[in-house]
Amino acid sequence: MRRFSLWLRGKPTVADSMLAAILFTLEVFVFTASGDRSPWVQLVMGFLLCLPIVWRRKYPRxxxxxxxxxxxxxTFISYSIGDLDAEHPGLLALAVALxxxxxxxxxxxxxxxxxxxxxxSALSIWLLEQELVAAGLFSVLVFALSWITAEFLGARRAYDEEVAARLVVADYDRDRRAEDAVAAERTRIARELHDVVAHAVSVMIVQADGASYALKTNPDIAKQALTNIASTGREALAELRRTVSLLRTEPATDDMPQHGTAGLARVVDMMRxxxxxxxxELTGELDDISPAVSLGVHRLVQESLTNVLRHAGERPRAKVRVRRRETDVLVEITDNGNSSGQFSLGSGxxxxxxxxRVAVLHGTLEAGRQTDGSWRVTAKLPLELED
Known part of the structure; x- marks a missing residue:
């Protein structure tokens, strides 16, 4: 039954046709059982009275x-002929129309x-000599009930439409938030992969170039460079495994990288x-800050030193300062710039x-050439992340 009701909601003309058929059936029942002398005239008038109900919602006016x-x-036909019964059940169509x-x-x-x-109603009471109080009171009650019912059901329908609209908006917002979360996660993972791969590959390229130059003249240095390449490759592979594990349903938390002062020292040793x-230069307690900020500091130092190694020209030098302050962590990486004009931003x-990364941590970052020709990256990362 509920299925049928839902089906009728989508087909208003069918539902209205059924209502018109019910009203006309009442007409047939009354005038065939009343023994009236002109039932066919009455039925034709009743049919024409009920017929417009079929299109009441499509063309209401x-x-x-x-x-x-x-x-x-x-009313006028009944008054003119005089022997017709004017009490048509189909007159309920007036209430339906209202x-x-x-x-x-x-x-x-x-x-x-x-x-x-x-x-x-006044014409019917006057011309057909109906009882004023009974006929008038009945008409008022029927039409008033029709109006009140329409007000109530109309308000309910408007409420249902508003709820449906809100659900559509809520579904859209939920889907959009899900898409934004997926995009943010993909960006974060891409950033992690870039940091790991770019740093490791840059170090390995520099080491390989050095080994190729020293292979004939100084085999010990070439051997040390090859050892460093292997060590860097293994560490990069481990970092890649940790990053890829983030894509799994249950990441291996035991293998998450340890950053802080030990991680910074390891990056600096690798670059050396x-x-x-x-x-x-490390100032303040850096091992008890939040993992997100600690990872941010680690990646900033790693990426900045990698850029120095790539682009700072001949005989580059760098200085890393990480200072924990009262409300934030200050990170400064400066290279000598070499004043050679060979500094390049690469792909950017x-x-x-x-x-x-700094924006995700609600921090600020400044990067640019200084007046003495050096290049400086300065970042301020708040200790307490905003929600």
Missing amino acids: AAAGAVLVMSITI YTLVAYVDRSTAAVYAVGLAVD SAGLPVEL NGLLGMRE
């Missing part, structure tokens, strides 16, 4: 007007129609092994990745 005109016509105007059009149109109903003199993805 026209249907309501047709029902009212037919009702007035029945309900339709209130629910689907507007109150002003329904009020004008109610005036027409009052005129029709690659031939980049690095001075490291490294600096862009640093800016994205």
Whole structure:
């Protein structure tokens, strides 16, 4: 039954046709059982009275007007012939038409129609000599009930439509938030992969170049460079495994990288092994800050030193200062710049990745050439992340 009701909601003309058929069936039952001398005339008038109900929702004004005109016509025909019964059950179509105007059009149109109903009722009482109090009171009650029902059901329908609209908006917002979360996660993982791969590959390239130059003249240095390449490759592979594990349903938390002061010292040692003199200065307690901030500091230092190794020209040097302050962590990486004009920003993805990482941590980042020709990266990362 519920299925059938839901099916009818999507087919208003079918539902209205069924309502018109019910009203006409009442007409047939009354006039075939009453023994009236002219039942076919009555049935034709009843049919024309009920017929406009079929289109009451598709053309509400026209249907309501047709029902009212037919009702007035029945009154005049009954008055003219004199022996016809004017009590048509199909006259309930007037109440249905009033309900339709209130629910689907507007109150002003329904009020004008109610005036027409009052005129029709007055003509019927006057011309057919019906009892004033009984007929008038019955008409008022039926039409008032029709109006009140339309108001109630119209308000409920408007509420349902608003709820449906809100659900659509909520579904859209939920889908959009899910898409944003997926995009943010993909960006984060891409940034991690870039940091790991770019750093490791840069170090390995520098070491390989050094080994190729020293292979004939100084085999010991070449051997040390090859050892550093292997060590860097293994460490990069381990980092890649940790990063890829983030894509799994249950990441291996025991293998998560340890950063802090030990991680910074390891990065600096690796860069020194690659031939980049690095001075490291750590101030304050850096091992008890949040993992997100600690990872941010680690990646900033790693990416900045990798850029120095790539682009700072001949005999590069770098200085790393990490200072924990009262509300934030200050990270400064400065290279000598070499004043040779060989400094290059490359593709810019490294600096862009640093800016994205700092923005995620609600910090600030400044990067640029100083007046003495050096290049400085300065980042401030708040200790307490905002929600």
